[in-house]
Amino acid sequence: MRKDHRPYFVKRAHLRLQRLYAAHFLTPQLASQGRGCVFIKPWHVEIFGAPVSLADFVHIIATGDQKVRLAVWPKEAGKGEIQIGRAALICPGARISSASRVSIGPNCMLASRAYITDADWHGIYNRIESVGRTAPVKLAENVWIGDSAIVCKGVTIGRNSIIGAGSVVRSDIPANCIAAGNPAGIVRKLDPGTAFTTRGDWFADPRQLGRDWNILDRAQLAGNSLFTWLRTLLWPRAGD
Secondary structure (H helix, E strand, O other), X not given: OOOOOOOHHHHHHHHHHHHHHHHHHHHHHOOEEOXXXXXXXXXXXXXXXXXXXXXXXXXXXXXXXXXXXXXXXXOOOOOOOEEEOOOOEEOOOOEEEEOOOEXXXXXXXXXXXXXEEOEEEEOOOOOOOEEEEEOOEEEOOOOEEOOOOEEOOOOEEOOOOEEOOOOEEOOOEOOOEEEEOOOOEEEEXXXXXXXXXXXXXXXXXXXXXXXHHHHHHHHHHOOOOHHHHHHHHHOOOOOO
């Protein structure tokens, strides 16, 4: 489809359904969940193990062909944890697996199919050994992990840094730089003196943001009818 043909009331009902589903099936599985968290297509979000914690305004987007998976599978009691900070964005297909601890700071963004793991998940010589070696992973504030990038055990990525698409991060990346490759290395340094606009800035006034989105939805969906929407679902035409 080239546009959203839903009437405004249908979209609002769908958003409410997503909130109800997330509250019923996902929230009970979390150790904590802050205010304003949003799950898009929450029926494609899988949470396994505990504890998994979400701070305020975390957005998790999943699709039918790219589920989001948050899994804690510790080798020892009391270990394994996933913490996702304020205003973080988790895109379709992203996976986070923890046997030690994965900490994702405020305003971080994980692009589609990004993978973060703090364990090998098998022994190097003993392949039936579960979990294997582990070491905590930390993403500092405002880190951006590119499409299909992998962040391996024991890695710390500094504030504001960007990991290029398809990269494999095996060692620490300092703050304010762009790293890419396999293994990932620094390809450019960012200017720490230039101000960053973060996702946290977007949520500075969440009530006003909600009102603005509502106005935008009404404008974009104005004129859409229930009949036209059903027709585009059942008998789509060129140009729809």
